[in-house]
Amino acid sequence: MIPSLPRPAWLRAATALYVTAFLTFLFLPLIVISVFAFNNAPYPAPPWHGFTLNWFFADSSTGRVGMFHDGELMRSIGTSCQIGLWVTLLSVLVGLSNALLIERHDFRGKQLLSIMMLVPLVIPGVILGVSILAFASRIAQFASGHLHLYLRFLRPGLTLVVLGQFSYIATIATLTLRARLSRFDRTLEDAAMNLGASRMAVFRTILLPYLRPALIGSAMISFLLSFADFNTTLMLVGGNPPLTVLMYDRMHQGATPVLNAVSVFLMAASALLALALMRRGARRGTA
Amino acid sequence: MNQPDLAADAVVKRYGEHVAVDSLSFAVERGSFFSILGPSGCGKTTLLRMIAGFIQPDGGEIAIGGKNMRGVAPNRRPVNMVFQQLALFPMMSVGENVEFGLARRGIGRAERRRKAEQMLERVGLAGAAGKRVDELSGGQRQRVAIARSLVLEPTLLLLDEPLGALDLKLREHMKIELKQLQAEFGTTFVYITHDQSEALVLSDRVGVMNQGRFEQLGTPQDLYYRPASAFVAGFVGDSNRVAGRAIAVDADTVEVETGEGWSVRARRHGPAAVGDAVEAFIRPEAATLGRLRNQLPPDQPAHEGVVESLLFDGAKSALLLREARSRREFRIALPQTGQFADLKPGEPIVFSFDPTRATCFTVGSDGRG
Amino acid sequence: MAEPAAARARRSWRLGLLMAPALAWLGLLILLPHVELAMLSFRKQIGPREYVPSLYQYRTFFEQPEYWHTFVRTAWMSAVATFATLCLAFPIAWVIAKITRGRASAWLLLACMIPFWISETVRTLGWMILLRQSGVLPALLVDLGITSHPVELLYRDATIMVGLIYTSMLFMIVPLISSLESLDNALIEAAYDLGAGGFTVLRKIVIPHAAPGITAGCIIVFMLTLGDYITPTLLGGKDSGWFTEQIYTQFITRFNWGQGAAFGFLLLGLSTAMVVAGLKLTGQRFGDVMGRR
Numbered sequence: 001m002i003p004s005l006p007r008p009a010w011l012r013a014a015t016a017l018y019v020t021a022f023l024t025f026l027f028l029p030l031i032v033i034s035v036f037a038f039n040n041a042p043y044p045a046p047p048w049h050g051f052t053l054n055w056f057f058a059d060s061s062t063g064r065v066g067m068f069h070d071g072e073l074m075r076s077i078g079t080s081c082q083i084g085l086w087v088t089l090l091s092v093l094v095g096l097s098n099a100l101l102i103e104r105h106d107f108r109g110k111q112l113l114s115i116m117m118l119v120p121l122v123i124p125g126v127i128l129g130v131s132i133l134a135f136a137s138r139i140a141q142f143a144s145g146h147l148h149l150y151l152r153f154l155r156p157g158l159t160l161v162v163l164g165q166f167s168y169i170a171t172i173a174t175l176t177l178r179a180r181l182s183r184f185d186r187t188l189e190d191a192a193m194n195l196g197a198s199r200m201a202v203f204r205t206i207l208l209p210y211l212r213p214a215l216i217g218s219a220m221i222s223f224l225l226s227f228a229d230f231n232t233t234l235m236l237v238g239g240n241p242p243l244t245v246l247m248y249d250r251m252h253q254g255a256t257p258v259l260n261a262v263s264v265f266l267m268a269a270s271a272l273l274a275l276a277l278m279r280r281g282a283r284r285g286t287a
Numbered sequence: 288m289n290q291p292d293l294a295a296d297a298v299v300k301r302y303g304e305h306v307a308v309d310s311l312s313f314a315v316e317r318g319s320f321f322s323i324l325g326p327s328g329c330g331k332t333t334l335l336r337m338i339a340g341f342i343q344p345d346g347g348e349i350a351i352g353g354k355n356m357r358g359v360a361p362n363r364r365p366v367n368m369v370f371q372q373l374a375l376f377p378m379m380s381v382g383e384n385v386e387f388g389l390a391r392r393g394i395g396r397a398e399r400r401r402k403a404e405q406m407l408e409r410v411g412l413a414g415a416a417g418k419r420v421d422e423l424s425g426g427q428r429q430r431v432a433i434a435r436s437l438v439l440e441p442t443l444l445l446l447d448e449p450l451g452a453l454d455l456k457l458r459e460h461m462k463i464e465l466k467q468l469q470a471e472f473g474t475t476f477v478y479i480t481h482d483q484s485e486a487l488v489l490s491d492r493v494g495v496m497n498q499g500r501f502e503q504l505g506t507p508q509d510l511y512y513r514p515a516s517a518f519v520a521g522f523v524g525d526s527n528r529v530a531g532r533a534i535a536v537d538a539d540t541v542e543v544e545t546g547e548g549w550s551v552r553a554r555r556h557g558p559a560a561v562g563d564a565v566e567a568f569i570r571p572e573a574a575t576l577g578r579l580r581n582q583l584p585p586d587q588p589a590h591e592g593v594v595e596s597l598l599f600d601g602a603k604s605a606l607l608l609r610e611a612r613s614r615r616e617f618r619i620a621l622p623q624t625g626q627f628a629d630l631k632p633g634e635p636i637v638f639s640f641d642p643t644r645a646t647c648f649t650v651g652s653d654g655r656g
Numbered sequence: 657m658a659e660p661a662a663a664r665a666r667r668s669w670r671l672g673l674l675m676a677p678a679l680a681w682l683g684l685l686i687l688l689p690h691v692e693l694a695m696l697s698f699r700k701q702i703g704p705r706e707y708v709p710s711l712y713q714y715r716t717f718f719e720q721p722e723y724w725h726t727f728v729r730t731a732w733m734s735a736v737a738t739f740a741t742l743c744l745a746f747p748i749a750w751v752i753a754k755i756t757r758g759r760a761s762a763w764l765l766l767a768c769m770i771p772f773w774i775s776e777t778v779r780t781l782g783w784m785i786l787l788r789q790s791g792v793l794p795a796l797l798v799d800l801g802i803t804s805h806p807v808e809l810l811y812r813d814a815t816i817m818v819g820l821i822y823t824s825m826l827f828m829i830v831p832l833i834s835s836l837e838s839l840d841n842a843l844i845e846a847a848y849d850l851g852a853g854g855f856t857v858l859r860k861i862v863i864p865h866a867a868p869g870i871t872a873g874c875i876i877v878f879m880l881t882l883g884d885y886i887t888p889t890l891l892g893g894k895d896s897g898w899f900t901e902q903i904y905t906q907f908i909t910r911f912n913w914g915q916g917a918a919f920g921f922l923l924l925g926l927s928t929a930m931v932v933a934g935l936k937l938t939g940q941r942f943g944d945v946m947g948r949r
Contacts, residue, residue, distance in 0.1 A: 094677045
């Protein structure tokens with residue numbers, strides 16, 4: 001129970017034990033990945049053969065190819081970043097527009113529209129992927145059959161992957177931005193106007209700075225979700241796989257420690273990003 | 288009166304069937320402190336927002352500094368407003384808040400900074416420009432909100448119950464500070480509040496608002512000593528209300544008799560005839576107390592009662608007593624000499640009222656009961 | 657009128673401008689693609705580029721035990737995984753929301769979130785290294801003398817289950833925490849004061865209060881496990897028997913889009929049914945539960 005009520009010693013001990021076990025469960029896979037990224041053996045498996053950075057930096061001269069010399073792998077990271085940036089840009093812009101639409105305007109069918117905006121979250125990603133695949137192919141067929149237009153971007157590839165991920169990540173960006181906007185004190189806008197600000201100036205000097213944390217937050221979530229997406233991407237991917245899909249393929253073929261190295265690299269990047277954001281947050285206080 | 292800073296002419300605002308502001312006309316003299324006093328829902332906020340330009344009136348005209356404001360957007364009006372919750376911008380520093388309006392006018396950074404610092408100094412916040420808004424105390428925020436508006440040198444400063452969010456002690460303090468600020472700057476203040484004490488203390492003139500109209504427009508003294516309606520008499524200051532029928536009417540006074548056959552005389556306001564339903568409002572300080580009849584003024588009828596309780600509140604101490612005949616409860620101010628401080632509940636007591644400090648209104652003549 | 661015509665025109669122009677992206681997004685990427693998917697699923701090919709409306713694809717599903725067995729198995733395992741996740745997540749959510757304070761609470765929450773900053777692919781790689789025959793746990797079991805030779809811990813249903821629970825954990829913890837945090841401690845103290853024991857407090861006070869969070873968490877976790885692909889295929893191996901794999905096979909490997917579309921709709925139907933049932937059961941509205949996240 002809660003700390004203000006008497007808790008018997010066994011309950012405290014059990015709680016501590018459970019929390020420890022739970023954290024072990026959460027971190028065990030990550031620890032194992034990290035450890036075997038530095039193991040001097042061709043397979044990510046025990047026993048320990050000594051420390052090496054080969055799986056990061058080796059060029060083919062040693063017979064091993066580290067991740068930074070693995071062209072296919074590096075290309076896929078680039079692809080993932082490229083997809084992530086587009087998805088982030090689209091999701092945040094559409095999310096902002098949606099948040100303004102739902103929180104600031106009244107119109108017929110608003111209730112329905114705001115519920116529709118949540119629907120992508122409850123559609124399994126695989127189905128989002130195949131439905132967009134099928135629809136895009138229908139349009140492409142129509143364009144080539146009736147208009148003699150060959151729309152290559154409607155074939156599986158980066159454009160479709162971006163659209164597929166955006167179709168549900170936009171919902172999450174919308175929710176994040178709506179939550180912040182709904183807490184906005186509208187009298188701040190009245191006050192700004194009262195002090196002589198035009199509509200544009202109010203948007204630029206009051207609303208955008210207020211939404212800034214949510215804009216940054218939703219951009220970050222969007223990028224992370226895009227980077228990690230697999231289900232939707234798998235159905236729409238063309239010849240140029242992003243990192244998750246490439247890793248999946250290689251894991252099917254039998255993993256090498258290079259994948260561990262990539263994973264460690266990703267963890268470090270995420271941690272740095274998180275740290276940077278937290279320091280930012282601490283500096284700016286709660287605003 | 289020279290050119291008024293604010294003039295409203297037959298201003299109307301309706302929300303469906305409900306008339307929020309009902310054909311209101313008034314003028315506010317340059318440099319004065321004008322309050323609009325009324326209970327919540329009386330339309331005072333609507334009126335203020337129409338002056339600020341956030342709401343368009345359905346009819347009538349508003350002129351500020353002699354210029355008609357019809358069709359003028361809120362950001363182009365020579366008025367600034369101190370909001371109820373102050374509406375300081377939390378994402379900006381104190382200095383940026385004060386500079387905000389200047390920046391919108393395209394004034395250069397150095398000039399802006401100089402003016403803002405000057406203004407902060409004038410409201411007693413020198414050196415606070417770099418602070419965050421949430422580092423300030425309630426009273427300091429209040430001053431920032433006022434500085435932010437006054438730095439723009441508006442013709443008119445609107446204040447929307449700005450003391451409402453403060454605790455009692457600070458509110459009393461800020462009342463005085465507001466009055467001093469207004470005197471110092473000489474800007475015309477239009478202040479809305481539901482707190483009669485704020486209105487009385489601060490204002491040169493007060494409009495008492497009820498159901499979209501002004502019940503009375505006058506100096507605080509007018510409202511207190513010469514209320515123009517039963518509503519004003521009841522709303523401004525404490526009163527003992529006695530409802531009954533008029534049993535005698537002369538040039539100045541009416542004698543009111545309650546259902547229980549107890550009667551009291553009060554100054555007549557408006558026409559009244561014998562038999563009319565009337566109500567009298569008697570100020571707590573209009574009574575004289577005594578242990579014996581001969582301690583009361585001989586020209587006032589004496590009443591008998593029993594002490595119910597003693598409400599000690601320093602200079603505002605009062606006595607609750609029950610009149611013997613009507614069984615009514617009266618609130619009587621205790622003399623500051625401490626003369627009756629030893630009264631005990633249950634003790635018999637006599638008292639009388641000064642008819643000139645009580646006012647009698649005919650019920651229904653102003654549309655209310 | 658209160659609003660001049662010009663201002664009204666500006667307003668409706670702004671409304672249209674904000675409405676366009678929302679309608680394009682939902683119309684072109686959600687609504688129409690699903691209409692297309694529905695059309696694909698309700699037809700049968702009778703010749704080259706010749707189709708007739710038919711329930712053939714759905715009939716195939718019911719006539720082939722392989723298909724509907726996989727479907728039922730997926731649903732059942734998802735339900736079990738959801739329940740297990742709830743049971744495991746609840747104590748942690750309780751500790752974070754009610755027992756620890758300030759920094760400790762924030763750190764614990766952060767610790768729970770860190771693994772989910774990293775993609776599911778990476779996390780699954782970790783489990784593979786841990787569990788496969790040449791992996792860490794089998795070696796440990798031999799070292800401890802529990803087994804005489806390394807056993808294969810991958811490709812078992814229990815392994816899939818562990819992976820699913822692991823992957824879903826955060827999506828259960830977060831809604832649970834937010835619903836538990838809003839529970840006033842005074843209510844628990846009052847119940848205790850009135851003589852209730854721990855179990856009664858849990859049943860009468862905590863669970864009714866946390867019901868919206870529990871529902872939200874269960875809906876999300878069930879949906880995610882149902883639609884999961886990586887965890888079952890990698891931890892369960894070739895014959896994991898997960899329904900999303902069937903959809904992939906039909907669409908991508910066999911290029912049988914009609915059959916794949918029908919499978920997609922069946923999965924979507926099940927997922928929607930569970931969402932609706934979950935909401936009905938606790939008497940909540942979709943917008944409230946989802947918007948809460």
